[in-house]
Amino acid sequence: MHLHGTSQINAAGRLEIGGCDTAELAARFGTPLYVFDEALIRRRCREFMDAFRATGLRFQVAYASKAFCVMAMCRIAEEEGLSLDVVSDGELYTALRAGFPADRIHFHGNNKTPEELEMAIDAKIGCIVVDNFTELYMLNEIAKEKSARVSILFRVTPGVEAHTHEFISTGQTDTKFGFDIGNGSAFRAIREAVSLSNVDILGVHSHIGSQIFETDGFKLAADRVCDFAQNVRKELGVTFPVINLGGGFGIRYTEGDTPLPVGQYVQAITDSIKAKLAEYDYPMPEIWIEPGRSIVGDAGTTLYTIGSTKDIPGVRKYVSVDGGMTDNPRPALYDAKYEAFLANRANDPSEETVSIAGKCCETGDMLIWDLELPKTKPGDLLAVFCTGAYNYSMASNYNRLRRPAVVFVRDGEADLVVRRETFEDVAGKDVVPERLRKQAVAKS
Structure with a gap:
């Protein structure tokens, strides 16, 4: 055993x-x-933080609270220096009640309600990850009514299918999540956001699936997201300060599972981003990831x-x-x-x-x-x-x-x-x- x-x-x-x-x-x-x-949770947090520190890059490691969201877990994430991503008003409430710093909270979700967006704006959270055009326009209007400016990431689908269960694969074209890079909707979303008065574009977010045991999918996603970033800079003059490659890092449930060391995932992601952006002489952005399962x-x-x-x-x-x-x-x-x-x-x-x-x-x-x-x-x-x-x-x-x-x-x-x-x-x-x-x- x-x-x-x-x-x-x-x-x-x-x-x-x-x-x-x-x-x-x-x-x-x-x-x-x-x-x-608890000691193992903290060790996993530190493995991610240490792996990124070793790269010398600017970064955020955001704990994906959907994996396990209780106030005590939010306290551990905060103490270990992690940011936090939430996908509902309930998770946001839990984080805020636990005293988690609002400026380190990121709000995900494919169908955020007006009430959730208002709650996030009122709390002055770090950013909202916009998932669709409906949300983009609604968020801008709510922010305008509140005389607020909101930092946003765009969730994009890079067309990468991770080797995982079909119900937890999210990076392919046919998914309920995000703007598709391949069909042009991601580019149109950035173009629309440029003209909106109350949103500030931080960058893009990609998540290709869960329980992933190899780095090829992450590297391919990184390449496609970086190609997209260069196209946006060339056509719209927008340079992304942040690129978020999501989570999905696998763990060992049974003898047949073969997860990689945390540092190997991080190295593959950062090396791919650095190499691709160097081709374009693109300023190195802050790199974000979102481990959940691999933390707890x-x-x-x-x-x-x-x-x-x-x-x-x-x-x-x-x-x-x-x-x-x-x-x-x-x-x-x-x-x-x-x-x-x-x-x-x-x-x-x-x-x-x-x-x-x-x-x-x-x-x-x-x-x-x-x-x-x-x-x-x-x-x-x-x-x-x-x-x-x-x-x-x-x-x-x-x-x-x-x-x-x-x-x-x-x-x-x-x-x-x-x-x-x-x-x-x-x-x-x-x-x-x-x-x-x-x-x-x-x-x-």
Whole structure:
């Protein structure tokens, strides 16, 4: 089993993360439980920052908060010197409430509402990443009404298809995101923005996908974005101060995943931009990137308590846990793969092949197929690794299950950063119309 960060097997034969025994964490906070290795999160942040510092270029590393957005995570990003990208008013509110510096926040999204744009402008955030013509004109009008000027990046699609799942590929031509370079809409957007009164053009943003294990896609995207930048400078006289190549850097979920060292991604991106712009004698812009999964993904572990089993002779043995697609929808959405073992019996040898089932009323609520484990019994603790990205963020209350708690562990201390939902949280916002109350009284 591949252990990440500070994870280790302690003398009691139990999984320990950040110096904390996971069996004790489960007893204290309950399960399912998201456990984050704070030291590993900070190490990942520093890997990106150090890789860019080594290039000598001006840069920003913006944590893509959609991967995992809670106030404690925003505080870590701020302390480590990262910027932050958000894609909704809820993420923006979380960042601002956490005290994150507004001038280091970037706002993404393909369908920002007028209310979201007003909120961003009022907060004086660093920039808004414009995704379409509707947004461009609306943003300019709102800024005009507020007597404000707004710095913007244009999200462009460079026509690069990353080698990833089709639902998380975003750099190709046929996507809901951004202005296409190939069909000329990106150029038209820049030309329109030049004539608008209340926007300032910072540059362009490109994102080609997620969970990428090679640099070729990033290099090709960099070349095409730089070619576009030169064309804009030549035809419109606009020189971009910023080029943003997005994120998508892969992590290791299972043995077959082969992510590159952070520095290799950064070097490939910056070398490509420098080489291409040198051909045009183009002033070197500030380089931005947006890692999300690669900051928090392998720092997260989800703990479950094992309950019932179902053995179908000659077919399969199902082992059920007290969570499932409500706290980790990625296997159902993307056929995502995970590794796991028994956290309370980590040294016990594997004896059987089982499949880990969630407790939702869905046949497709399966977390892991064909996992080698010791013979399990009710009450055993299953640890599923690399659940830090897009698990808590995408969690739901399907079947009215309560979303789990989240703890950060470091140096033997465990800090609760999100409380487990209560029944009141689940039903507390329900409203029963008076006419239905009357009917209930009448029937009784």
